[in-house]
Amino acid sequence: MKKLIASVMISMIAGSFSIAQQEEINGGPINSRTETGVIDGVYLKTHVPTKRLMPYEPVREADVIWSKRVWRAIDLREKINRPIYYPLDQFDAQKRWIRHESRWSLWTVIRTHILAGDLTVYSDYNPVDFYITDGDQFKYPIIPEPGKDYYTDSAYRAELFNYLGALGERPDVPLSNIYGEDSIGADGNFVYPAQDTNWYTSEDIIQYRLKEDWFFDKERSVLDVRIIGLAPVRYKKDGDNISGTDVMFWLYFPTDCRYVFNNYFVYNEDNGSKWMSFDDMFMKRRFSSFIIKEENVYDRKIEKYRVGVDALMESRRITEEIRTLEHDVWSY
Numbered sequence: 001m002k003k004l005i006a007s008v009m010i011s012m013i014a015g016s017f018s019i020a021q022q023e024e025i026n027g028g029p030i031n032s033r034t035e036t037g038v039i040d041g042v043y044l045k046t047h048v049p050t051k052r053l054m055p056y057e058p059v060r061e062a063d064v065i066w067s068k069r070v071w072r073a074i075d076l077r078e079k080i081n082r083p084i085y086y087p088l089d090q091f092d093a094q095k096r097w098i099r100h101e102s103r104w105s106l107w108t109v110i111r112t113h114i115l116a117g118d119l120t121v122y123s124d125y126n127p128v129d130f131y132i133t134d135g136d137q138f139k140y141p142i143i144p145e146p147g148k149d150y151y152t153d154s155a156y157r158a159e160l161f162n163y164l165g166a167l168g169e170r171p172d173v174p175l176s177n178i179y180g181e182d183s184i185g186a187d188g189n190f191v192y193p194a195q196d197t198n199w200y201t202s203e204d205i206i207q208y209r210l211k212e213d214w215f216f217d218k219e220r221s222v223l224d225v226r227i228i229g230l231a232p233v234r235y236k237k238d239g240d241n242i243s244g245t246d247v248m249f250w251l252y253f254p255t256d257c258r259y260v261f262n263n264y265f266v267y268n269e270d271n272g273s274k275w276m277s278f279d280d281m282f283m284k285r286r287f288s289s290f291i292i293k294e295e296n297v298y299d300r301k302i303e304k305y306r307v308g309v310d311a312l313m314e315s316r317r318i319t320e321e322i323r324t325l326e327h328d329v330w331s332y
Contacts, residue, residue, distance in 0.1 A: 029103065029104065030044070031045050045275070048265050051263070056226065065216055068294065069214075070212060070214065070322075071210065071212075071292050072212070073208070074208040081288055083269075084105065090203075095197065103267060104265075106278060110251070115150050117149045119251055119257070120141050120252065120256060122141050123135050135249070142156070144156035165198055206233055207233035209229075209230070210227055210229070216326070227253045229250045230253050232249070233247050262279040265277065266281045266286075291318050291319060
């Protein structure tokens, strides 16, 4: 009888633990189906979706004896950066968002949590004056009215669309419909056909820009780096021609991004049982990038005074300068 009671109690505890464990899984997709309880694999991968965020080491101003701010670009065409770019998402004919079943790209994670209200979008330019592009200082947040979100605030939804998508070309219709009687509204003005809505997908993202601070902390005797901001970049197109690149918006990394990225898998090509999170990937610097700007008296990018191979060499010079400083603070 005692064994029966003990077994029942163990089963109840195990069941409650399983339920609590499932409730804690609030990150990305996992290898389990809640409706059937089927696990797609040998075990349930819960470490990344449920793990807590590791906080930064606190830093005092008095302990920072040197610092340098740099901006760098992560080119998603490089092989080492493929886990950030893939898997791709898409929209079907009914504009339904189709995402991967087991893992998401960084853009899919970002877009999901922007719509959910967990990430605040900061415009790259002044919404009043498009020529002022100082959005990496997080001066122009796009936020809904208090108590509302993307689905309940129409004005916020319309404004946010400018950063997450674009209107396509007008559909082909007979000229008689555009300039004939069928195109005249009740007020006497022309009624133009509706334009298609084109949401940006993972395939549209070609780079991510990082704004980061390198500093030497004498209290810990280490050269450290903190990412301050992250921005997706896409091609700027004039019809079918590519005319440049466009920084879509900025995200504040230390609080907003880290708490979101901490619970989403990043693919590991070498070991399927050791997938890290996007936050781990950025913390461990498991990506390839190059510097496009360092803080300077002219506040100019490298492309303003170096071109082609010379710009790449300038980027490497700045990187080597930071490494040399760490080497020189030690005496042997």
